[in-house]
Amino acid sequence: xxxxxxxxxxxxxxxxxxxxxxxxxxxxxxxxxxxxxxxxxxxxxxxxxxxxxxxxxxxxxxxxxxxxxxxxxxxxxxxxxxxxxxxxxxxxxxxxxxxxxxxxxxxxxxxxxxxxxxxxxxxxxxxxxxxxxxxxxxxxxxxxxxxxxxxxxxxxxxxxxxxxxxxxxxxxxxxxxxxxxxxxxxxxxxxxxxxxxxxxxxxxxxxxxxxxxxxxxxxxxxxxxxxxxxxxxxxxxxxxxxxxxxxxxxxxxxxxxxxxxxxxxxxxxxxxxxxxxxxxxxxxxxxxxxxxxxxxxxxxxxxxxxxxxxxxxxxxxxxxxxxxxxxxxxxxxxxxxxxxxxxxxxxxxxxxxxxxxxxxxxxxxxxxxxxxxxxxxxx
Numbered sequence: 001x002x003x004x005x006x007x008x009x010x011x012x013x014x015x016x017x018x019x020x021x022x023x024x025x026x027x028x029x030x031x032x033x034x035x036x037x038x039x040x041x042x043x044x045x046x047x048x049x050x051x052x053x054x055x056x057x058x059x060x061x062x063x064x065x066x067x068x069x070x071x072x073x074x075x076x077x078x079x080x081x082x083x084x085x086x087x088x089x090x091x092x093x094x095x096x097x098x099x100x101x102x103x104x105x106x107x108x109x110x111x112x113x114x115x116x117x118x119x120x121x122x123x124x125x126x127x128x129x130x131x132x133x134x135x136x137x138x139x140x141x142x143x144x145x146x147x148x149x150x151x152x153x154x155x156x157x158x159x160x161x162x163x164x165x166x167x168x169x170x171x172x173x174x175x176x177x178x179x180x181x182x183x184x185x186x187x188x189x190x191x192x193x194x195x196x197x198x199x200x201x202x203x204x205x206x207x208x209x210x211x212x213x214x215x216x217x218x219x220x221x222x223x224x225x226x227x228x229x230x231x232x233x234x235x236x237x238x239x240x241x242x243x244x245x246x247x248x249x250x251x252x253x254x255x256x257x258x259x260x261x262x263x264x265x266x267x268x269x270x271x272x273x274x275x276x277x278x279x280x281x282x283x284x285x286x287x288x289x290x291x292x293x294x295x296x297x298x299x300x301x302x303x304x305x306x307x308x309x310x311x312x313x314x315x316x317x318x319x320x321x322x323x324x325x326x327x328x329x330x331x332x333x334x335x336x337x338x339x340x341x342x343x344x345x346x347x348x349x350x351x352x353x354x355x356x357x358x359x360x361x362x363x364x365x366x367x368x369x370x371x372x373x374x375x376x377x378x379x
Contacts, residue, residue: 014065015130018056018093019122020075020084021115022046030119031059035127039120049087056093074126076100077140085142096129098122101305102138147271150243154262157228158309160221167218171211178203188215232262243270246365252376253364255324260317268310268358269365277359285311286355302351314354321357328373330356 014033021028024046031040040059044051060069073088074096088095103125105111128136143151168184175182179198182191192211195203202208236247236258243265250261274280281287285306291298304311322331330353338349360371370376 014069016056016059016063016065016069016071017123017126017130018059018071018073019119019126020073021119021122022075022078022080022084023115024079027052028115028119029055030123031055031063032123032127033063033065035124037063039123041116041119053091070094072096072126072130074098074122076103076122082142082148086145096126097140097142099138099140104136141272143271150266150270153228153232154259154266157225157232160225160228164218164221164225167214167221171214171218174207174211174214178207184215184218232258236262246270249365250361253325253361253370254375254377255320256317260313263309263313264358264361267307269362274362277362280359280362281355282306283310284314284355284358286314286351286358310358311354314358315350318350318354318357321353325371325374327375328371330360330371330373332373 017032017034019030021030027044027046027048029042029044029052031042032038040062042055042058044055056071057067059065060067071093072095073093075084075098077097077099082097085095085097103121125136171184172181175195180195180203182188182195189212192203192208192215197203203211235241235244236251246265246269247258247261250256250264251258268283272283274283278287282303283306285302285304285308287303287305289300289303291300302311321328322334325331333356334349334353338346338352341349357371363369364371
């Protein structure tokens with residue numbers, strides 16, 4: 001009996017293949033109709049969509065294709081984001097955004113690297129992918145405009161918190177250079193006037209003015225963080241959007257607060273439709289990477305190929321889960337298998353627990369099934 005296989009990007013009939021090599025000033029385009037056909041290369045100014053449309057039409061004429069011939073294209077995920085994908089999709093071009101790290105490269109110490117060679121490589125791999133070789137590379141899942149916009153708030157907050165830390169460290173470093181240690185709180189400016197050096201003298205005027213300006217910059221960042229936190233809390237409290245309901249559902253579980261619930265939802269669960277637990281583990285980068293050759297076998301650790309912010313947050317929440325969910329099945333599993341080992345064994349175990357916890361949270365949001373043994377918050 002013949003096997004039946006559905007391929008999302010497989011095509012029938014004549015096809016025009018298009019590969020992009022994007023840069024800030026120039027885009028290199030590569031066109032072909034098959035592996036035996038010499039590609040057509042063209043350069044256009046970056047973001048010149050009229051020139052792109054014209055080159056596609058010229059390529060169809062060059063290869064003697066009908067005007068309604070299917071066009072399949074690809075480019076590497078990077079600085080240009082997803083706007084080009086949305087434009088191509090709106091013009092009936094079947095585009096793929098490719099994970100750059102999944103593209104195979106020559107392993108020799110030195111290899112030729114030019115835009116022309118890169119676009120030829122993309123074209124050959126695009127043809128292989130459309131012919132059914134699905135593992136030739138990894139295609140990025142493109143979010144909608146709304147889904148992408150939902151990720152801006154917590155990403156901005158993360159950047160602001162890093163900036164606040166830089167200001168605090170700079171103030172402390174400037175004071176330490178003068179042999180002074182003091183707390184940086186709401187009364188810092190008042191206390192700064194009373195700071196004395198080792199010989200009882202006041203801080204130099206230039207340093208004193210610099211510290212005041214640095215502190216004011218830090219307080220400006222602090223105000224922006226507070227504004228974002230208020231906006232996030234208001235959305236969780238009153239919004240009826242499905243993603244905000246997910247945040248509320250996660251926050252019902254002990255050990256999960258608004259920071260982790262928001263990030264898990266907006267970066268992970270709200271815009272991806274996982275089919276199984278393996279996809280959950282793979283996207284978080286918490287899957288194992290074995291290395292086996294003949295009788296030699298070793299484990300290289302987790303793949304770290306997914307979302308690094310989700311991975312870091314999952315491990316942090318896993319430690320909190322042990323503390324606030326001591327009666328859950330996941331905690332008992334960790335205690336029986338890893339708790340009696342050394343510090344290295346416990347760290348290995350917490351990564352495994354983080355992966356299992358993410359899978360349990362996915363099932364909880366999909367089916368409403370609370371992780372076994374877990375308790376909910378009373379309020």
